[in-house]
Amino acid sequence: MEGRQVTINGWVREIRDLGGIVFVLLRDGKGLVQVTASKKDTPPESFKIIKGLAGEYIVAVKGSVRASPQAPRGLEILPLNVKIIAKASHPLPIDTAEKVPADIDTRLNARILDLRRREPNAIFRIRHEVLKAIRDYLYSEGFIEVQTPRIIAAAAEGGASLFELKYFDRTAYLAQSPELYKEQLTTVFEKVFEIGPFFRAEESHSRRHLNEFTSVDVESAFADYRDVMRLQEQLLHRIGEHISKSCREELETINVHLKPPKIPFKRYTYSEILDELEEANCRINWGEDISTEAYRRLGELHKGEYYFITDWPTSTRPFYIKPRSDDPKVSYGFDTMYGWIEVASGGSRIDEKEALIKRLKEQNLNVESFKFFLDVFDYGMPPHAGWGMGLERLLMGMLKKNNIREVVLFPRDRFRLFP
Structure with a gap:
């Protein structure tokens, strides 16, 4: 040279x-x-x-x-x-030579300049490789990538957190999940996945919440929650292997030492987690969701650890999660955790039409709004299971970031619509 x-x-x-x-x-x-x-x-x-x-x-x-x-x-x-x-106009809003620090809002306001800095640049090169590893692994397992609508007529998980929009002379919503579509597609392709943006109109403004996020969704026919849990832990192990080998320079730039997680991950039932929390002086009544404070306590108890929480109360899960046959108060639902961060949620799905209608009514949802989904059960619905994983939540945990906005190119939250 x-x-x-x-x-x-x-x-x-x-x-x-x-x-x-x-x-x-x-x-x-x-x-x-x-x-x-x-x-x-x-x-x-x-x-x-x-x-x-x-x-x-x-x-x-x-x-x-x-x-x-x-x-x-x-x-x-x-x-x-x-x-x-x-030429560039001076003074610049942030120092791309990285000698003068800037707070997160200043950086996001001039995001393109911020991305020219070494650390943010390294984060998004790692993000690219994470997506590559996900696709490569799911392809190798026989999954087909699909794309589902973002403009929908009915919610997958109820309507409280949906962005409403005018669709010509009708009301429509921005999708919060591909759930109902990916379940239907298992009757055609058996194994499907989707990676794409989804939306939640939550007013929460915290370091782990976004109103637009990237979801990695998987659904598999002739599978139950245990099968898709194994798939997920193997996928996360494969991601760790790939990133630790292919992104050494980027990991060094952001000062992160990454090792592939050991598998299998530990499994804790919801009741066992409540017992752990009570011993740590954080009481949650059975049937309640786990609070942010309690999750932070779990993060102290399971620092740097991937683990599953299984056997959630049916009342805390979306309508399509299957109740246990031996105890309907408990579901075949699970969450995947990294420390205190909920990375993914999934489970076995209801595959009988009447059982699904019963769950819709229990959650005070309009059965007629889900007719397009219920009709598919008349065409033959196999037993199936799946999960949805928040890409940004995963990256936030992997890369030891305290603010989820660090791992999104142009984050959207309650107060940020630009750039």
Whole structure:
């Protein structure tokens, strides 16, 4: 490589001007390269241009490569010709050279600049590889990727947290889950998955809530909750293997040491979790959902651990989760946890039409609104199970981030609609 002539295009990340010699760090889509210009050896016009550069200018540099142990990747470019392609206005809202810190809101307001910083950039390169690992594994297990509607007429989990919209002369909603569609599709393809954005009109404004999120959904015919739990733990193990090998530089950038989780994950029943919490002076009555405070206590008890919570009270689960045959007050539902973060939720689904109608009525849902779904049960519905996993929740846990907005390119919450 040394002595070879190259042309690179990139953004100015940092300039160190020592008078007769100027060091410029250029950033492109693959990383950093150092351009070293000197008054003695660089053509005068190019040296003049380099002396006038500022952060985030886009430049094209033609020059020769020289080994330099101190430079990024051990190489530098000695410029022969320099051209400014585009200028950036100064002062910039954040420092892309990462010498001046900025709070999360300032960073999100100038998100494109923020993404040029090393740590956010590394996060989204890891996110890309996580998605690749998910798809590769599910393909290898015989799953077909599907795409379901985002504009829907009825909710999968009730209507309290739906965004309502006008659909010509009717009322429609933004989908909060692909649940009812992926269940139907198991009668055609048997094994399906979907990765895509979904929406919840929750007013919660916390470090783990978003109103637009990416869900990884799986549904499998002729399977029960135990089968899809095994699938999920194997998938999470495969993701850990892939990321620890393919993203070493990015993990080092964000100072995360990642090991594939050990499988099988521990299984705790809902009742066992309540006993654990009571011993930790955090009482939850049987039948109640687990509060945020209680989840945080679980995070202390299961720090850095993936585990399942099974046998949830039927009353706390969506209408399509199957009650246990031996005790209908308890369901075949589960949650997948990482420390205190709920990463996924799933279970065996009801596969009998009358049982499903009964559950809809118990939850005060309009049976007629679900006719399109109920009709499919007349065509032959196999036993089936599945889960939905929040991609951002998974990344938040894996990458040790305290705020879910760190792992979303352009987060949407109660107060943020731009950029």
